[in-house]
Amino acid sequence: MRHGSYRFVASFLAIPLALYAIFVISPFVQAFYYSLTDWTGISPKFKFVGLDNFKTLAHDSVFKQAVGHNLILLIGLPLITIFLALVFAYLLNVGGRANAAGVQGVRGNGFYKLAFFLPQVLSVPVIAVIWATVMTSTDTGLLNSVTKKIGLGTSEYLADPNIALYCVMWVLIWGSVGFYLVLFNAAMSGIPKDIFEAAIIDGAGRLATFFRITLPLLWDTIQTSWVYLAILALDAYALVAVMTAGPGGPDNSTYVMGLAIADNGFQYGRAGYASAMGVVLFFLTLIIAAVMLRATRRERIEF
Amino acid sequence: MTIQIDVEGTRSEAQPAAHPVGGKDRVFSPVNVFSHTVLIAWSILVVVPFVWALIASVKSTGEIFGDNPWALPKELLWDNYAKAWDKGVGQYLFNSLVVVTGGVFGTMLFGSMVAYVLARYEFPGNRFVYYLFAAGMMFPTFLAIVPLFFVVKGFGMVSTYQGLILVYIAYSLPFTVFFMHAFFRTLPTSIAEAALVDGASHAGTFFRVMLPMAKPGLISVGIFNVLGQFNQFVLPSFLSPEKPVLSQGIATLLGSQRYENDWGTLFAALTIAMVPVVAVYLVFYRQVQAGLTGATLK
Numbered sequence: 027m028r029h030g031s032y033r034f035v036a037s038f039l040a041i042p043l044a045l046y047a048i049f050v051i052s053p054f055v056q057a058f059y060y061s062l063t064d065w066t067g068i069s070p071k072f073k074f075v076g077l078d079n080f081k082t083l084a085h086d087s088v089f090k091q092a093v094g095h096n097l098i099l100l101i102g103l104p105l106i107t108i109f110l111a112l113v114f115a116y117l118l119n120v121g122g123r124a125n126a127a128g129v130q131g132v133r134g135n136g137f138y139k140l141a142f143f144l145p146q147v148l149s150v151p152v153i154a155v156i157w158a159t160v161m162t163s164t165d166t167g168l169l170n171s172v173t174k175k176i177g178l179g180t181s182e183y184l185a186d187p188n189i190a191l192y193c194v195m196w197v198l199i200w201g202s203v204g205f206y207l208v209l210f211n212a213a214m215s216g217i218p219k220d221i222f223e224a225a226i227i228d229g230a231g232r233l234a235t236f237f238r239i240t241l242p243l244l245w246d247t248i249q250t251s252w253v254y255l256a257i258l259a260l261d262a263y264a265l266v267a268v269m270t271a272g273p274g275g276p277d278n279s280t281y282v283m284g285l286a287i288a289d290n291g292f293q294y295g296r297a298g299y300a301s302a303m304g305v306v307l308f309f310l311t312l313i314i315a316a317v318m319l320r321a322t323r324r325e326r327i328e329f
Numbered sequence: 330m331t332i333q334i335d336v337e338g339t340r341s342e343a344q345p346a347a348h349p350v351g352g353k354d355r356v357f358s359p360v361n362v363f364s365h366t367v368l369i370a371w372s373i374l375v376v377v378p379f380v381w382a383l384i385a386s387v388k389s390t391g392e393i394f395g396d397n398p399w400a401l402p403k404e405l406l407w408d409n410y411a412k413a414w415d416k417g418v419g420q421y422l423f424n425s426l427v428v429v430t431g432g433v434f435g436t437m438l439f440g441s442m443v444a445y446v447l448a449r450y451e452f453p454g455n456r457f458v459y460y461l462f463a464a465g466m467m468f469p470t471f472l473a474i475v476p477l478f479f480v481v482k483g484f485g486m487v488s489t490y491q492g493l494i495l496v497y498i499a500y501s502l503p504f505t506v507f508f509m510h511a512f513f514r515t516l517p518t519s520i521a522e523a524a525l526v527d528g529a530s531h532a533g534t535f536f537r538v539m540l541p542m543a544k545p546g547l548i549s550v551g552i553f554n555v556l557g558q559f560n561q562f563v564l565p566s567f568l569s570p571e572k573p574v575l576s577q578g579i580a581t582l583l584g585s586q587r588y589e590n591d592w593g594t595l596f597a598a599l600t601i602a603m604v605p606v607v608a609v610y611l612v613f614y615r616q617v618q619a620g621l622t623g624a625t626l627k
Contacts (some may be wrong), residue, residue, distance in 0.1 A: 028478040034532060035446045035531075037532075038443065038532075039446060039458065041439060042498075042502060043443075045439070046499050046502055048499070049480065049495060049496050050465055050473075050499050050503075052476070053476040056480075057386055057472060057473045060475070060476060074585075094447040111609065117363075117364040117368055118368065122362070123541045134365070134368075139618070140611075142371065142375055143617075143618055144376065146608075147606055147607070148557070148560065148606055148607075149576040151562055151576045151579040151580040151583070151614065152579060152603055154579075154580075155382075155595065155599055156382050156599070159382075159385075159393075160378055160381075166394060166396055166397075166398055167394075168398050168399075171398055190483065193555075195355065200374070200375070212619075255424075255471060257467075260469065263471055267580075273617035274598075284471050287471065287474065287475065292475070292478075294456055297475050297479075300475045301475055301476065304471075304473060304474075305474045307472050313371065313468075315467070
């Protein structure tokens with residue numbers, strides 16, 4: 027290390043680290059601190075209440091309902107998104123099988139990836155407004171007019187408390203599939219071609235190649251995707267906030283943890299209590315990431 | 330997990346071996362027909378809602394929710410755009426542009442400075458700082474939104490450009506540092522050493538030698554940040570209620586236009602919000618896909 031380079035390192039790190047500490051790290055640390063207080067968010071005075079907020083939280087039926095909704099998203103969103111993305115990635119790639127290359131695309135490969143990925147670059151409010159309109163509950167709604175014509179009848183979608191949450195889940199899936207398709211596709215193209223060639227020489231069919239070669243070699247990527255989708259499922263705030271009536275309605279049927287944090291922190295003047303919810307969300311995220319990574323751990327295949 | 334970042338966005342594409350080696354054109358095999366049917370069906374599902382919204386932006390409310398919502402408009406109501414602009418969309422767009430310009434500039438500058446010293450200089454705490462930033466990619470911003478609001482309020486920066494810019498920079502740093510760190514590692518060390526031997530300062534070497542060399546990486550992560558900050562919704566809706574950015578404005582307009590029953594204007598506003606992003610996406614889609622997926626492949 028040259029003379030004077032410590033000073034250089036410090037000068038380059040100072041401002042960014044300060045910004046990061048003030049606006050990212052300190053709010054996270056403060057959330058833990060405030061979760062132990064009865065702070066309203068308005069008055070400067072507050073006192074320590076120990077774990078009272080967490081005890082109240084355990085009996086808060088609205089919050090428990092919200093956690094339940096996030097858990098439904100947590101099961102459905104990663105499962106369906108990864109399944110669809112894998113199917114599409116597989117379909118994109120089977121066309122080139124004669125080439126022995128596992129990843130040579132069907133014709134129009136580039137177009138499909140361009141189209142599928144589109145929702146990923148648009149903001150959540152834009153997507154929420156479009157889908158809220160598509161799922162208009164009247165007979166002349168965009169989707170209803172189609173389903174009526176082909177004899178499937180109509181649905182109230184977001185206005186029906188029984189299915190509103192699943193409509194939200196559908197929009198999350200619809201928006202995510204393209205991203206994971208591109209991700210899996212990129213990972214597939216990293217698999218050396220000679221592995222596929224060897225499999226074909228050994229007489230493996232299309233499905234066998236996919237399940238015995240492609241899937242195991244993609245395992246790391248799928249695992250990471252699972253964790254990211256789980257985090258998205260635990261959030262879901264923005265979509266619910268714009269798309270649903272209330273937001274969180276009808277009858278709290280789409281109420282998620284994010285809404286509970288926003289309502290308590292900014293509307294009801296219970297910033298300490300909202301921070302406790304944030305802490306619960308923090309540990310939930312941590313536990314789920316750890317469990318997912320452990321439960322799905324396999325021997326790593328190097329190539 | 331191994332770091333596997335695709336900075337130029339080209340390597341991740343399947344190598345376009347134009348025709349199967351065997352010379353057999355398999356385009357019309359049953360498998361391919363099935364593949365294309367499914368893939369086209371999903372493409373329609375993705376693209377049609379956007380196209381419909383585009384057309385709805387020149388329709389009247391009666392036509393949007395009339396007996397046949399799929400019909401084309403009788404006349405093109407360009408007036409919807411004028412009304413949307415008057416409803417504040419012009420101002421929201423301006424706010425977004427100011428914040429994104431400042432935010433992305435700061436993010437790129439500070440992000441690559443941190444990434445560079447972490448990638449190229451050994452000092453005590455190097456790993457610690459790296460993991461500190463990497464951890465920031467893990468948790469939803471939502472978790473700490475309540476304390477963050479009061480931090481920003483404490484600086485008197487709620488609903489100000491500088492408040493949003495600083496917060497955007499702070500929250501964009503983790504990914505930018507992570508991405509650029511991997512990029513600087515791939516660059517040869519000899520050129521920077523030569524510059525230092527020739528008497529250039531450390532900072533001079535960074536700005537005049539290393540940054541220009543890192544241009545492909547900067548473009549990739551820069552576009553990622555432009556899109557990410559332009560689309561940001563959660564942070565501004567709490568931190569900048571009085572000075573809304575475009576994505577917030579859309580959410581607000583949904584409420585007000587529903588009340589006024591004037592949907593054509595809402596879709597005109599939506600189109601104004603969509604067009605710049607889609608244009609950037611179509612021009613840079615390889616870099617966008619590489620940048621966004623690069624975040625997860627780690």
